[in-house]
């Protein structure tokens with residue numbers, strides 16, 4: 584079972600109308616969704632029409648990016664398998680997590696209700712299930728994501744960096760001779776140097792995704 588909440592007031596038509604505010608004014612409004620007050624300050628050079636609901640929707644219009652809390656390592660790993668930009672740092676403290684979420688407009692994926700009730704938290708999705716299989720299905724459904732073959736295994740599973748194809752001869756000394764002999768395509772993470780190839784471990788992860796009921800498109 585999953586409790587889904589999203590702080591974006593997309594259905595909140597109260598604030599969808601453009602409003603005019605004098606430059607430099609502080610503008611207060613309440614999101615009906617979370618019963619919290621936000622404070623907006625118009626900066627010089629910004630357009631003087633502010634449509635708050637629209638603005639907040641626009642901010643996350645691109646494909647959603649994520650940051651998982653301390654307990655959702657498996658979820659983060661399988662989102663990375665699908666090519667989705669997902670940060671996870673075991674041991675990260677909540678203040679840092681929230682700061683990254685705000686700076687990079689990343690949705691916090693968490694099981695911790697107290698975390699999302701913190702004042703600054705703005706983008707989040709509350710997961711209410713222990714199993715990564717159910718967690719990832721809930722995330723997929725909530726954010727309208729789809730797994731496609733072309734994007735699978737495009738990110739380093741350890742650190743989220745996009746991996747790069749490398750010439751086979753360049754990895755000869757970096758992988759076991761058997762692996763080198765039996766595979767033709769290799770990829771490398773530019774951040775940590777890990778080498779990836781299409782081996783049995785990848786098949787296992789794909790099987791797990793399929794077993795979890797995840798559709799993988801061509």
Ligand SMILES: [Zn+2]
Nearest residue numbers: 739742772775
């Ligand atoms: Zn890496």
